Every structure is written in C-alpha cells, then in structure tokens.
Amino acid sequence: MEKLIYIKKESLKNFLEKISKDYDVYLPIQNKKNGIINFDSINILNENYIMNLKEKTRQSLKFLFFPPYESLFEFEYKKDIKNPEVTEIALSKPGNSNLREKVIFGIKPCDVRGIDYLDLVFNSGNNKDPYYLNKRENTIIISIGCSIVYPDCFCTSIGGSPFNFGNANIGLLDIGSDLIVTKLDESEKIKKFIADYKDFFEKKDMDDETENKINEIVLQSNKTCSTNWKKINPENITAKMESTFKEDALWQEITKKCISCAACTYVCPTCVCFNIADEQKDKKGERYRCWDFCTNYYYTLEASGHNPREKIYQRYRNKINCKYNYFIKRNKNLYCVGCGRCIDVCPVGMDIREIVSSIISF
Amino acid sequence: MVNILENKLKEKISSLIEELEIIIGYSESKAPLKINPVFIKTKEEIDRLIFNNLCVNNLATYSYYLSADTKGKIGIILKPCDVKSIIQLISEELLIKNKIKTIVIGCNGIIDYKKINKAVNYQKIISAKLDENNITVNTIDKSFNFKLKDFFAQKCYVCNIYDNPPYYDEFIENDLKLNLEKKKEYEDIEEFEKSGLEKIYKFWEEEFNNCIRCYACRNICPLEVCRDKCIAQLDEPHWQSHKINSSEGKFFQLIRIFHLAGRCTECGECERVCPANIELLKLMKKVNQIILKLFDYRPGLILDMKPPLLTFKNVEQNIKDEELI
Amino acid sequence: MEIVKNLLIPQIATVKKIINETTNIISLQIVLDDNESLKNFKFEPGQFGQISVFGVGESTFVINSSPLVKEYLQFSVMKTGVNTTAIHNLSEGEKVGLRAPLGNWFPYKDMEGRNILFIAGGIGAAPLRPLIFYIIENKNKYKNLTLLYAARTPEDFCFQYDINKWKNSGDIKVIQTIDNACYGWQQEVGLCPDILEKLKPSFENTVAVVCGPPIMIKYTIEVLKKLKFSDEAIYTTLERRMKCGIGKCGRCNIGEKFVCTDGPVFSLKELNKICENFI
Numbered sequence: 011m012e013k014l015i016y017i018k019k020e021s022l023k024n025f026l027e028k029i030s031k032d033y034d035v036y037l038p039i040q041n042k043k044n045g046i047i048n049f050d051s052i053n054i055l056n057e058n059y060i061m062n063l064k065e066k067t068r069q070s071l072k073f074l075f076f077p078p079y080e081s082l083f084e085f086e087y088k089k090d091i092k093n094p095e096v097t098e099i100a101l102s103k104p105g106n107s108n109l110r111e112k113v114i115f116g117i118k119p120c121d122v123r124g125i126d127y128l129d130l131v132f133n134s135g136n137n138k139d140p141y142y143l144n145k146r147e148n149t150i151i152i153s154i155g156c157s158i159v160y161p162d163c164f165c166t167s168i169g170g171s172p173f174n175f176g177n178a179n180i181g182l183l184d185i186g187s188d189l190i191v192t193k194l195d196e197s198e199k200i201k202k203f204i205a206d207y208k209d210f211f212e213k214k215d216m217d218d219e220t221e222n223k224i225n226e227i228v229l230q231s232n233k234t235c236s237t238n239w240k241k242i243n244p245e246n247i248t249a250k251m252e253s254t255f256k257e258d259a260l261w262q263e264i265t266k267k268c269i270s271c272a273a274c275t276y277v278c279p280t281c282v283c284f285n286i287a288d289e290q291k292d293k294k295g296e297r298y299r300c301w302d303f304c305t306n307y308y309y310t311l312e313a314s315g316h317n318p319r320e321k322i323y324q325r326y327r328n329k330i331n332c333k334y335n336y337f338i339k340r341n342k343n344l345y346c347v348g349c350g351r352c353i354d355v356c357p358v359g360m361d362i363r364e365i366v367s368s369i370i371s372f
Numbered sequence: 373m374v375n376i377l378e379n380k381l382k383e384k385i386s387s388l389i390e391e392l393e394i395i396i397g398y399s400e401s402k403a404p405l406k407i408n409p410v411f412i413k414t415k416e417e418i419d420r421l422i423f424n425n426l427c428v429n430n431l432a433t434y435s436y437y438l439s440a441d442t443k444g445k446i447g448i449i450l451k452p453c454d455v456k457s458i459i460q461l462i463s464e465e466l467l468i469k470n471k472i473k474t475i476v477i478g479c480n481g482i483i484d485y486k487k488i489n490k491a492v493n494y495q496k497i498i499s500a501k502l503d504e505n506n507i508t509v510n511t512i513d514k515s516f517n518f519k520l521k522d523f524f525a526q527k528c529y530v531c532n533i534y535d536n537p538p539y540y541d542e543f544i545e546n547d548l549k550l551n552l553e554k555k556k557e558y559e560d561i562e563e564f565e566k567s568g569l570e571k572i573y574k575f576w577e578e579e580f581n582n583c584i585r586c587y588a589c590r591n592i593c594p595l596e597v598c599r600d601k602c603i604a605q606l607d608e609p610h611w612q613s614h615k616i617n618s619s620e621g622k623f624f625q626l627i628r629i630f631h632l633a634g635r636c637t638e639c640g641e642c643e644r645v646c647p648a649n650i651e652l653l654k655l656m657k658k659v660n661q662i663i664l665k666l667f668d669y670r671p672g673l674i675l676d677m678k679p680p681l682l683t684f685k686n687v688e689q690n691i692k693d694e695e696l697i
Numbered sequence: 698m699e700i701v702k703n704l705l706i707p708q709i710a711t712v713k714k715i716i717n718e719t720t721n722i723i724s725l726q727i728v729l730d731d732n733e734s735l736k737n738f739k740f741e742p743g744q745f746g747q748i749s750v751f752g753v754g755e756s757t758f759v760i761n762s763s764p765l766v767k768e769y770l771q772f773s774v775m776k777t778g779v780n781t782t783a784i785h786n787l788s789e790g791e792k793v794g795l796r797a798p799l800g801n802w803f804p805y806k807d808m809e810g811r812n813i814l815f816i817a818g819g820i821g822a823a824p825l826r827p828l829i830f831y832i833i834e835n836k837n838k839y840k841n842l843t844l845l846y847a848a849r850t851p852e853d854f855c856f857q858y859d860i861n862k863w864k865n866s867g868d869i870k871v872i873q874t875i876d877n878a879c880y881g882w883q884q885e886v887g888l889c890p891d892i893l894e895k896l897k898p899s900f901e902n903t904v905a906v907v908c909g910p911p912i913m914i915k916y917t918i919e920v921l922k923k924l925k926f927s928d929e930a931i932y933t934t935l936e937r938r939m940k941c942g943i944g945k946c947g948r949c950n951i952g953e954k955f956v957c958t959d960g961p962v963f964s965l966k967e968l969n970k971i972c973e974n975f976i
C-alpha cells in the first residue's frame with residue numbers, strides 16, 4: 011500500500027519554529043492593521059502580524075529574489091597619490107553575502123510557476139544574473155495547493171492547476187486536519203531536510219477516506235478554477251495576437267480606461283523589467299537597478315524625444331503581447347500564471363481575462 | 373428607487389448622445405463592490421450605464437487626457453463632489469469649459485469598500501449585494517449584512533452639495549437623499565494630530581514601508597495632469613532617485629502634496645487605489661486645512677476664481693511675517 | 698556554487714584620445730585598463746558597448762574602430778542627453794566604464810561574392826565604419842563597394858579623414874550628399890532616399906546596408922524595395938532605449954526581439970516577421 015507522508019496541522023507552528031532555527035523562514039504574513047498579506051520573515055510574527063495561508067499575498071514572491079531596488083555596485087573617484095593628475099575609479103562589487111539557506115513556506119502553485127519563469131529569465135542561457143542567483147540559490151520551496159479557489163484565479167486556463175507544484179521542492183495538500191505531502195523532489199537536499207525534521211513528517215498507509223478526500227478537493231478546485239475563464243492555447247493565442255497587433259482601433263477601445271500606472275506590473279509574479287541608474291554624493295556613489303514598467307511613458311522615450319510607444323494603448327499592447335505572445339515565442343510558455351493579482355489591484359477594473367477574450371473574439 | 377434614477381440617467385444620455393463624441397460613465401463589474409468606467413458612443417451602449425452607491429470612481433480623471441484626444445465635446449457622468457475636480461481644472465485653465473459636458477447626478481452617498489474590507493477582517497470578498505439601506509457581503513465561508521450608513525466614504529459625512537452641485541451642464545435629481553449624521557470638516561485630521569508628532573511619524577514610517585511606487589495615486593488623480601512629465605521620473609533634473617523604498621515613497625508623496633496644495637478636491641481616489649492601503653487622503657487634507665486657514669479657500673467650488681496659489685496679493689491677510697519663521 | 702560572470706559591472710577604461718568630428722559629435726579612443734582583457738578583447742563589426750560615466754549613467758554606442766585595430770576602441774558620440782553631455786565633457790586621460798562587446802554583428806560572411814551598397818545618414822556612418830574597414834581589408838572576397846553618405850551640411854560628415862582616404866585609394870566608391878545646396882559643395886544635393894532613387898543602383902547580386910536615423914531608414918528602405926532589392930538583401934541596425942544590454946531588463950524589445958541580444962543588426966526579412974513597427 012502507498013505510504014502517506016503528512017504534517018499534522020496542530021504541529022505546523024512547532025515545525026516552522028523548529029526549521030527557523032536552521033533556515034531563514036518566509037511565510038505569507040498578514041498585517042492586521044491594513045489587511046495586506048505579504049511574504050515576510052517568520053520573525054515578525056506577533057499579535058499584529060499573523061500567518062495567513064488562505065489567500066494570495068498582495069506581492070508575489072519576486073519581491074524576495076528580485077527586490078524593487080538593489081545595488082549593482084559602488085564606485086569611488088580617487089586621486090592617485092603618486093600621480094595627482096589622474097583620477098582613478100575604484101569599483102566595489104557586491105559580495106556574495108553569506109545568506110543563510112531559506113525556506114519559503116506556503117506559496118501557492120501559481121507563484122511557484124512565477125518563480126519558474128523568473129528562473130527562465132535570470133538563470134538560463136549565457137547571461138545569467140548573479141544578483142538573482144545569489145538570492146535564489148539555497149532556497150527550499152514548500153508549496154501548498156489551493157483547496158480554496160477565488161474568483162480571480164485562473165491558473166487552469168493557462169496550463170497550470172491548483173495542485174501543479176512545478177519546481178517546488180515540496181508540495182502539500184490541505185485536507186483540513188493534516189497537510190499531505192503530494193510532491194517531494196528527489197534531491198539530496200530535500201531528503202536531508204525530511205530526515206532532519208522527521209518528527210514532523212509523519213507516515214501512515216493511505217486509506218480510502220483520505221484518498222477520497224484528496225480526490226474530492228483536487229476535483230473541486232480544478233472545477234471552480236476552470237469556471238473562472240476559458241482555456242487558452244498558447245499556439246492559437248500567439249497567432250491571434252499577431253493578427254490583431256495592427257488593429258489600433260481595437261487596442262484603443264479596450265485600453266481606454268487604463269491610466270498607465272505600475273500597479274499591475276509591480277504585483278505580477280512574472281513582470282521583471284528594470285531600470286538602471288547612478289547616484290553619487292561627493293566622490294562616492296552607486297549604480298542600482300529598480301523595477302520599471304512598460305506601461306510607463308518614459309520606458310521607451312529616447313534622447314531625441316522620439317517615443318516608439320507614445321500612447322497608452324501602444325504600451326498596454328506591448329504588455330499583453332509580452333505575456334500572451336512574445337514570451338511564448340521565446341520560451342514556449344505563456345508569461346502569465348493566472349494569479350489574478352493584476353485584476354485585484356487595478357484602480358480602474360482592467361481585467362486581463364476580458365482584454366484577452368476581446369482580442370480572441372475580434 | 374435606484375432603477376428610477378438609472379432610467380432618468382439613460383433618458384438624459386439618449387437625448388445628449390448625438391451631440392457628444394463620447395460619454396464616460398459607470399458600468400457593472402464582475403468584481404464585487406466595484407464598478408467599471410465605461411466609454412460609450414452609440415445609443416445601443418446606453419443600456420450599460422448604471423448608477424448606485426458603489427460608483428466611487430471619480431470619472432473626472434479622464435477629462436484632461438480625453439479632451440486632448442478628441443475633437444468634439446465629451447460628456448462625463450459625475451457625482452456632485454466629482455464635479456469639483458472639473459471646476460478646479462477649468463479654473464486653472466487646464467480644461468476648456470466648452471469641451472466638457474458635465475452630467476451630474478444627485479448622490480445619496482457612496483460606499484468605501486476599504487471600510488467593508490476591514491469589517492470582514494480583510495477576508496477576500498467574493499460577492500456582494502446592495503439594496504436601499506443594506507449591503508450583503510460574502511467571503512469564502514461567511515456572509516455579512518451591513519447597514520449602509522456605517523460604510524459611506526469619509527467625505528460623505530461632511531458633504532453639503534450632494535443635491536446641489538456647484539456646477540453642472542445637466543443635473544439629474546436623485547429622490548433619495550443623503551441622510552447621515554454630519555461630521556465636522558477636518559475632524560479626523562484634528563483627531564489624528566492629537567496623537568503627537570512621534571506617533572504620527574511612526575505611523576507614516578510603517579505605512580510607507582509598503583509603498584511600491586506604482587504611481588497609481590498620481591495617475592488616478594484628476595488634477596495630476598502631469599503623469600507623463602512628472603519630476604519624480606525625470607533624469608534631468610534628477611530631483612528624485614528612482615529607488616523604490618520607504619523614504620522615496622514618502623518623498624514622492626511630498627512632491628504630490630506640494631503639487632496638490634490648494635488644488636486637491638479631496639475626492640479620495642488616490643487613497644482608494646493605493647495597493648499598499650496607505651491613508652494618503654490624510655496628507656492631502658492636512659494641506660488643504662492649512663490652505664483654508666491661510667486663504668479662506670476651498671478648491672473646486674468657484675469656476676471663475678483664480679486659485680490663491682496661482683496668484684498673489686501684496687499683503688496676505690492671514691499670513692503674518694512672524695509666523696513664517 | 699556556480700560562478701557566474703557579472704555582466705552588469707563595467708570594466709574601467711581610459712580615454713586616450715578625443716577627436717572632434719562635427720559640432721555635436723566627438724570620437725573617443727578608449728583603452729581598457731586591464732592588460733589581460735585588452736589583449737583578449739575581440740569584437741565583430743556591428744557590435745556595441747555601454748559606456749559609463751560613473752555617477753551620471755550608461756549609454757549605448759556602437760564600436761566603430763576597425764576590428765583589426767588592437768590598440769584602442771573607438772566610439773563616436775552625438776550630444777543628445779544627460780550621459781552624452783557628460784561624455785562630451787570628458788578630457789583625455791579620464792576614466793570611463795565599458796561593457797563590451799554586446800549584441801550581434803553584420804553577417805559579412807554571407808555577403809561574400811556580392812556587391813555591397815552602404816547607405817549612411819549622419820551618425821549612422823558609425824556602425825558601418827568597422828564593417829567597411831573589414832571588407833576593404835578582405836576586398837578580394839567581395840565585388841564592388843559603394844558608400845552613399847548623407848548629412849545635413851558639409852560640416853555634419855563624420856570620419857571625413859577616412860572618406861578622403863577611401864576616395865583616394867579607390868577601394869570603395871563614395872558618394873556624399875547634403876540636404877540643401879551650399880557654396881563650394883560639388884557633390885550631390887538632396888535627401889538620401891531621393892539621391893538613391895536617382896543613382897538607381899542595380900539590385901543584382903547586391904546587398905544594401907542602411908544605417909541612420911529612423912525616418913531616413915524608413916524612406917531609404919522604400920526606395921530599395923522600389924529598386925527591387927529583396928528583403929534578405931537589405932540590412933539595417935536599430936536603436937531602442939537600452940539599460941542592461943544583455944536581454945534582461947526588457948526595455949529594448951521590438952515585438953519578441955530584443956535589440957540588445959537579437960540585434961542591433963537585422964535583415965529586413967527578419968524585421969518583417971515582427972508584428973510591432975520597427976521605426
């Protein structure tokens with residue numbers, strides 16, 4: 011009979027506290043004062059900051075690996091003592107800060123997928139990104155499948171599912187009393203992790219009742235999620251995006267209410283565009299990068315004053331094409347994980363599903 | 373009843389649609405407690421229009437950019453308080469009066485959905501139903517029934533123009549009247565200030581830890597017509613760093629505050645849209661309170677009055693030299 | 698842990714020489730401070746670099762010295778904005794940062810055995826310069842070479858010293874044109890596309906390489922199409938605002954292509970496959 015590994019809900023708190031002795035542990039934590047849930051260190055938990063595993067976090071996980079602002083290097087103008095005519099420049103590269111290993115607990119499957127896509131951008135090909143890798147390496151990702159699916163979730167429409175754990179190291183399924191381990195990767199790291207905390211990973215034989223429960227939850231979540239939007243086929247959608255690209259009137263129509271802010275971009279788990287800038291005070295300064303958004307007027311503005319995407323509809327069209335066309339061509343995947351965050355935060359009710367639907371039906 | 377009002381609105385729009393190039397109004401949204409701005413051009417689309425207590429958005433936001441992009445006249449459906457933004461823009465010569473037809477609807481208050489979010493302990497709301505006096509709100513496992521009168525936007529409790537807009541081209545009267553216990557103007561600000569500087573500073577410190585500098589507050593504001601020329605995003609002059617962190621968030625609000633001093637009509641849009649739930653309106657109101665004291669001026673009420681910060685007097689009555697230090 | 702090269706950190710280099718090309722264009726000859734890197738530095742014609750003035754920023758310039766010259770790298774900079782102004786304020790001996798080489802290059806191997814028509818507008822001569830040097834050096838592999846170079850006024854031509862040399866050696870036929878007639882000018886007068894139309898170069902066994910401001914590229918390509926050049930035989934280099942130069946920051950995309958890694962050199966055939974306008 012199949013062996014079942016599970017964590018008892020009542021020992022979850024102890025488990026997290028225990029692992030936080032050896033790892034930096036990050037959890038979805040809700041600020042009770044304003045209701046916002048974000049991934050944060052277990053250390054900030056108190057009566058005002060509580061763990062919330064139910065709902066999605068406001069910010070996606072990219073916050074941790076690709077922060078809104080990070081220093082690339084520092085520079086300093088120095089006079090050469092022997093040769094005072096010459097000003098030298100010293101660069102100090104960021105050290106591989108001795109980060110402790112991280113455990114990120116309670117991520118939704120859509121966010122795991124978001125991380126998979128960030129890996130595709132920052133950790134593949136020739137030009138790997140050391141800043142990202144430095145934070146991303148040595149991370150154990152423990153995901154919990156979605157027993158509750160909300161109206162703005164649509165992962166099943168774009169090839170995911172509430173229990174598709176992607177590249178998560180451990181996948182859990184919440185059946186009320188226990189968290190059942192339904193995915194465990196084969197790496198030595200994870201074997202060791204399970205062994206280290208074996209007191210919490212209990213084992214028993216799979217029984218009919220549990221099996222039925224699991225099947226019921228999976229079925230129900232998939233069903234709810236798939237009523238939230240239709241299925242999108244990557245190949246068809248690229249063709250459709252191509253054929254409608256030059257329909258300016260259509261794009262103007264569907265983007266009229268957009269105010270070209272960054273809310274949708276900055277909460278999106280897959281948007282990773284960034285800006286680079288220098289700042290200097292006296293002889294010292296730094297070059298840093300920070301998030302940027304393609305719906306912004308300055309994004310493509312050139313020195314001559316020429317702007318290839320002057321109007322909001324052109325910029326928004328780029329955004330949608332990036333997700334539902336260009337990325338598919340480059341990486342065979344839709345660049346959207348169906349988390350619905352952009353829908354949730356948009357000040358004027360832009361719904362990416364409606365936008366894509368109206369393009370499909372054009 | 374709400375429907376009567378909506379019918380009146382639709383009738384009015386039918387009679388106007390021929391002469392207008394485009395009309396901005398409210399329509400249903402799939403998202404609970406929210407509405408969608410809608411842009412209509414034809415008679416067939418008129419049926420999409422709605423008006424109810426959820427019509428929070430200030431559609432004046434679209435006036436500046438849309439009127440620059442259209443040749444003809446545009447119609448905007450507004451609440452009496454929203455029309456203040458239009459007045460302010462016209463008085464600052466940012467908007468041409470003849471290009472805008474203001475269609476103002478009498479208002480009996482609008483719901484602040486952040487208040488409702490709080491009342492349901494910030495659980496995600498998955499559906500809601502509104503009737504005349506009550507609102508039913510459902511989360512994933514609970515149902516709540518609330519009295520509307522406790523959940524109106526802060527500005528409704530001090531509003532005295534709900535059936536008497538300071539300016540309009542068309543006015544549609546609402547049989548339902550705003551029936552709230554009035555509060556004193558800036559009462560909330562005075563209350564907040566009682567906590568003392570230290571506490572206040574700590575409060576903002578915490579609030580701005582969450583600011584992601586998304587510029588939603590700036591871009592939704594009907595008066596911040598500067599969105600594509602904003603000093604906060606320029607390289608030359610490089611006044612503000614591009615960094616995204618708490619202190620830059622605060623600095624960005626300082627820029628906004630100065631830009632909006634004596635201009636902000638306290639519509640509350642910036643606070644509504646902030647994805648970090650920062651209480652931005654407090655900042656705006658504080659500055660307006662000062663402006664009121666110095667210049668005896670409330671923005672957005674008089675069409676042909678030059679706003680005090682766009683002009684000067686040789687002697688300002690309420691500004692004493694010795695107080696300026 | 699895997700050691701990953703940090704491509705966002707520039708190398709320090711010294712400005713060895715500054716040449717005034719026109720009223721608003723200067724050329725910098727730059728040498729990497731690290732001897733080892735200098736020795737191993739290789740680039741292909743068409744590739745670009747990111748030059749930093751630390752504290753001001755970084756911007757993109759094509760490497761325009763000959764790939765055969767090992768002693769320095771040359772960049773020509775037109776003063777347009779913040780960083781280019783800072784570069785113009787540099788003096789010889791000062792330090793800059795350099796990230797290079799980046800991007801793809803002209804497929805000069807595919808052009809072997811064919812006539813080549815170079816068409817440049819203003820600063821657009823910069824990307825063509827290393828290619829012309831390379832091809833002249835290997836001229837037995839190529840057929841006839843022609844350069845049509847357009848500028849606003851006679852003072853706006855860059856690299857006049859090269860042009861004089863080329864004209865004298867006869868390696869390449871050079872035609873220069875200016876926008877409006879002016880006293881003493883004895884060559885062509887008129888906009889680049891118009892002159893091209895007048896010259897009517899044969900499309901047969903010919904590759905055209907067009908570089909210059911967007912508007913000039915647009916109309917020149919139209920004329921080339923009229924003259925029956927095929928899409929495969931037309932190459933151009935594109936400009937987009939850039940930050941990272943390595944395909945990460947997302948800024949420089951035209952459709953699914955990143956100008957920094959898939960370009961800056963494109964054939965018209967490739968460009969026609971992209972849904973977004975490239976001009």
Ligand SMILES: Cc1cc2nc3c(=O)[nH]c(=O)nc-3n(C[C@H](O)[C@H](O)[C@H](O)COP(=O)(O)OP(=O)(O)OC[C@H]3O[C@@H](n4cnc5c(N)ncnc54)[C@H](O)[C@@H]3O)c2cc1C
Pocket residue numbers: 311312313314607608745754755756757758759760772773774775776777778779780781782820823824935936937938939940961
């Ligand atoms: C592949 C390529 C090759 C180029 N080669 C040359 C060359 O050889 N000589 C030359 O004079 N110019 C060249 N340019 C254009 C040059 O990069 C811009 O003129 C320059 O970046 C303007 O910088 P700025 O800081 O002075 O302008 P600002 O307007 O102050 O710009 C601020 C930032 O915007 C970006 N930016 C603005 N305009 C452009 C633009 N047109 N292209 C790319 N980034 C831009 C830069 O990142 C810059 O840091 C090239 C551009 C590209 C993309």
Ligand code: SF4
Pocket residue numbers: 267268269270271272273274275305355356357358359360
């Ligand atoms: S879609 Fe919404 S969130 Fe995104 S830029 Fe437009 S207004 Fe802002």
Ligand code: SF4
Pocket residue numbers: 274277278279280281333345346347348349350351352353362
């Ligand atoms: S585009 Fe929207 S739904 Fe898709 S991944 Fe980004 S935030 Fe989520």
Ligand code: SF4
Pocket residue numbers: 582583584585586587588589590621645646647648649650652
């Ligand atoms: S205050 Fe709020 S809306 Fe404004 S930039 Fe910050 S997060 Fe965005």
Ligand code: SF4
Pocket residue numbers: 589592593594595596632635636637638639640641642643653656
């Ligand atoms: S600052 Fe805020 S409250 Fe004031 S007018 Fe602008 S959006 Fe409305």
Ligand code: FES
Pocket residue numbers: 938939940941942943944945946947948949950955956957958
């Ligand atoms: S410049 Fe960053 S992706 Fe091309």
